[in-house]
Amino acid sequence: MTLLQQQGGSDTVQELTVEEVRAKYGTLMPIDDEENMLLSMGPQHPSTHGVLRLVVELDGETIVNLAPDIGFLHTGIEKSMENQTYLKAQVMTDRMDYLAPMSNNLGYVLAVEKLMGVGSTPRADAIRVLLVELQRVSSHLVWLATHALDIAAMSVFLYCFREREYILDLFEMVSGQRMMNTYFRPGGVWRDLPEEFGPALEQFLDFMPARMADYETLLKDNPIWLQRTKDIGIISGEDAISWGLTGACLRGSGVDWDIRKATPYCGYETYDFEVPLGTVGDVYDRYRCRIEEMWQSLSLIRQAWEKMPSGPVNIDDRKIVPPPRSELGSSMEAVIHHFKLWTEGFQAPKGYIYQAIESPRGEFGCYLRGDGSAKPARVHFRTPSYVNLACLPTLAKGTFVADLVAIIGSTDIVLGEIDR
Amino acid sequence: MTMQQLDTITAQLTAALPGVVEETADFRGERTILVESENLLQTMGVLKNDLQFNFLSDIVADDYLNDYPRFYVSYHLYSIPNKVRLRVRVPVEDPDEGPPTLAPLWHIATWLEMEVFDLFGIRFADNNGLRRLFLPQDWQGYPLRKDYPLGYEEVQFSFNYKEIDAKKPYAKD
Numbered sequence: 001m002t003l004l005q006q007q008g009g010s011d012t013v014q015e016l017t018v019e020e021v022r023a024k025y026g027t028l029m030p031i032d033d034e035e036n037m038l039l040s041m042g043p044q045h046p047s048t049h050g051v052l053r054l055v056v057e058l059d060g061e062t063i064v065n066l067a068p069d070i071g072f073l074h075t076g077i078e079k080s081m082e083n084q085t086y087l088k089a090q091v092m093t094d095r096m097d098y099l100a101p102m103s104n105n106l107g108y109v110l111a112v113e114k115l116m117g118v119g120s121t122p123r124a125d126a127i128r129v130l131l132v133e134l135q136r137v138s139s140h141l142v143w144l145a146t147h148a149l150d151i152a153a154m155s156v157f158l159y160c161f162r163e164r165e166y167i168l169d170l171f172e173m174v175s176g177q178r179m180m181n182t183y184f185r186p187g188g189v190w191r192d193l194p195e196e197f198g199p200a201l202e203q204f205l206d207f208m209p210a211r212m213a214d215y216e217t218l219l220k221d222n223p224i225w226l227q228r229t230k231d232i233g234i235i236s237g238e239d240a241i242s243w244g245l246t247g248a249c250l251r252g253s254g255v256d257w258d259i260r261k262a263t264p265y266c267g268y269e270t271y272d273f274e275v276p277l278g279t280v281g282d283v284y285d286r287y288r289c290r291i292e293e294m295w296q297s298l299s300l301i302r303q304a305w306e307k308m309p310s311g312p313v314n315i316d317d318r319k320i321v322p323p324p325r326s327e328l329g330s331s332m333e334a335v336i337h338h339f340k341l342w343t344e345g346f347q348a349p350k351g352y353i354y355q356a357i358e359s360p361r362g363e364f365g366c367y368l369r370g371d372g373s374a375k376p377a378r379v380h381f382r383t384p385s386y387v388n389l390a391c392l393p394t395l396a397k398g399t400f401v402a403d404l405v406a407i408i409g410s411t412d413i414v415l416g417e418i419d420r
Numbered sequence: 421m422t423m424q425q426l427d428t429i430t431a432q433l434t435a436a437l438p439g440v441v442e443e444t445a446d447f448r449g450e451r452t453i454l455v456e457s458e459n460l461l462q463t464m465g466v467l468k469n470d471l472q473f474n475f476l477s478d479i480v481a482d483d484y485l486n487d488y489p490r491f492y493v494s495y496h497l498y499s500i501p502n503k504v505r506l507r508v509r510v511p512v513e514d515p516d517e518g519p520p521t522l523a524p525l526w527h528i529a530t531w532l533e534m535e536v537f538d539l540f541g542i543r544f545a546d547n548n549g550l551r552r553l554f555l556p557q558d559w560q561g562y563p564l565r566k567d568y569p570l571g572y573e574e575v576q577f578s579f580n581y582k583e584i585d586a587k588k589p590y591a592k593d
Contacts, residue, residue, distance in 0.1 A: 071554040083570050114448050241474055244528030262503045351447040354496050367480045382478035390531035
């Protein structure tokens, strides 16, 4: 009996020999071997970055097999969204990947816009790029902080959180919330950037490169860091594609695919940036990819800020975008639109679409099906963390338990996104 | 440009496997092709090996309650070399006899199919590893189906107490 079966696990698994099960399910089913030990790691393990439980089969200290056990954070977001209007459902997207709410918002908003057949304004696009790249930096800062903490480099954690705090303050300035922003809306953004945002952002762009250089001195050539990350958790480019890896996990293995470059959205084709690639596909390469991505993001933020076009931040379509407050006092039509939009919402046509964006963790896809009503008939999110988790057993097999912690950190999973 | 690319790909697919593509549909610049589930593995094999759709992005199920066939499963493919997306859609008449697993083509397929099984109850043929993933092991029903209520519990009054109590799923006697 496997541990999962003992808990009432799968009734569909027949009694097979150890070798048969290994050959067939390999990564999914841990086997209780006579000599091996089964270790339950999590769900309250600090280095699993959330409520992730790993059932690990150990031979001494070497990992023979492991199975992720998830579902401790099940929220039913997809089901709940089917019962909300398109606008109201958006607040739930923030809560999935709580380290990158802006990216989730963007994925969902772009999907709604695609389904409705509308676009946004040039200024809104630039604001979106700016904020999403800020979000990428902040998300990677948390990744770097916790990843380094897992491998016992304590001070990086404190530095990274200091800078992340500054970015969250910028978000609060823009949207009124540090996290859970819901700032992007179908057809544009909630409101224009406030005046005090500009100086604050410029200050950030001034001090951030020096801080990034600090992180580099702490880790890049640190012999302990190199020993803990080099040649650990290797995956080849071909395997990475087959396992559906995206984001830095895929690019660490040398596969050149960034959605911002390949199928640009929000005008990414007009920006000048590089896609950093790794060669070996180990923990160190994934670390390098993310750090280089942060440098690219800083450059993107600067570019977006410098060429920020003037103009409206919302499209002129009152069926989708609420009228400005100033009009409500004088225009009856505006009141009607306002009322209709917040009570009934807008109707999306029949049809289904899939929109993918490059979130900090990889391909964040949103599948939306409209049925002619004001509520989505089906919402589905292809969350990068969920897919990236699947190859964890492949990465971890044959390594030591201590390396497992480094490997989890390098895949950069967020459990809020894994559980639905 | 992408639509022309997709036209070529669809033509190549039809040439390789005549009669397999039941229907194609375009919506908002996305191409969907409909195939029967017995032809799925073959179609996907051609798409992956000959037409360079090397990345399986996502598997999504749709529930059209009161319609026949009730379920559809969509496979979102992406071609990293050609930078183009394609959706392959399969009707599922009986959720217990779902489409074949794509595990022979992509490692990730079993993992994505598990999610669909957990939330929709579609059993992918030959995927014996299907188990409850997000929900507790003893969970009843499949929450993303349209006939599954949204956390709603009927209120019991004195006149219909027994009637509603009989429907409630807890151990009795």
